[in-house]
Amino acid sequence: MQYSTFLLSALSAVGALAIPTGSRSNDTSVRITLAGASELATQTAFQKVQFGQREVQAPVGSSGPFQTVELSLGKGVQMQNLRCQILDEEDKPIVLLRDLNVDITFADADKGAWKFRQESVVSAIICDPTFAAIGADANDIVVMLSGPDELATQTPFLLGGAKREVQPPVASSGPYDTIELKVGALIENQDLRCQLLDARGNSIVAKRNQNIDTTFSDAGKGAWTFLDPVESEVFAIVCDPAFKAAPAA
Template identity: 40%
Template sequence: MRPSTALFALAASSSTVLARPGAWQYTTDLEIIVSLSNADKGLGSRTGFLQGQRQEQPPDNSKGPFKTVNILVGKNVKNKDIRCKLIAPGGQTIKARRGEKNIDQTFGDGLKGEWAFLEDSEVESIICDPTFKKGDGSGNGGNDGGNAGGAANTVVRVVLSDQATETGVAFELDATKRDELTIKPSTIFSAIEIQAPDDVKDKLRCQIEDHAGKFIVAKRGKNVDTTFSDAKKGAWMFKDPERTKVAKITCDPAFVANPIGA
């Protein structure tokens, strides 16, 4: 049973529960609430999770796109350090920021408020798990004070977006070698932006395929190509086809420009 659905629906419709706020408060105090929001679009979702076990649920009310997530740990929950993660429709884990340098893909309460998505995104699934740790997959240890490690950045971010639906989803791949990522069938996109480390901004290129295995052609300025670079010049707009689902992303230092006639 999905406890959040039953409890929130009951709170909204039952005079018995509204007349007994103490009972409702007690239930909330034993839960972890994951609150998603997008104030610009008036979207919001509150999903409740029980303590002491791994649980995965879709967001209540709406899948977004959202801008922020807030983890609210009830005062009677024993594990105050419980963390949750968000999964986008393509199957990738959503990353968010709290503070100037604290970027992570698992989110805790810590009485520090909301986390802001790095890119607006729909949320397909929410997972709360007592085994999740601060800094899981973040690259900076999830420390609020920032990353003092000084390690070179070896990650390239590939951002797929669609202006018509105002959707943007970021994927991360290895920038030092050939790396491939298969995407589950999901959202239709119309643009790709490569955000590469400074030392390979002009060299590293990526390509994308649709579900038929066809390379997607995109255009940036006068350049039309099937491999795409950062070069500090922004997004490439899909040309053939102009909007489509993406099945696979490949980034490879061996890729070179492959211009085709506009």
């Protein structure tokens, strides 16, 4: 009886050792591990994203604050290049660093955890098959003006949105009738607003959807059209972190 018990125990041990080798290739788990100070850590599992669906969850157990995040993909997950994103308490993407990579989405690639640029509370985790690593324009701020007769110009701003900056439009003063601001994904001030001035130093009123304003933002919502006047030469573009939405009367 003792021999049988020993033999069964030994066989069970061999089986236990053998299982992981086969199970790793069938492992379809998608796990996000968040860690912070004082050994605070939480792990959140994702299921739907394995089938090509965007999936959003709050961190399990705690919202932090955290300092690192790691994506772990089982070997059975078909999308080994899957990327996820974490949002702060204002629902803005958290900037992350790993080795020389700086991004607002993160991957597994068997390279371990990503560090937060600064400790932060996490309100949501998003895993989406359409996410891609950021492009070369992630640190750029560009104001694009376009007008009649296919006139168009792009004016770069070089101070990263941290200070007031005034530039004339590159190449031509116009006339123009639309304006668009592009704020790169890694620019810290994603709420940056700019303003257009005419020859008299008056601000040009622009409209986007239901918003009518003397300053304009990016917000991923595309171009603004001139409203007052509907077409104008532009003599200066001002981008200032102190600007707020200023609806025209």
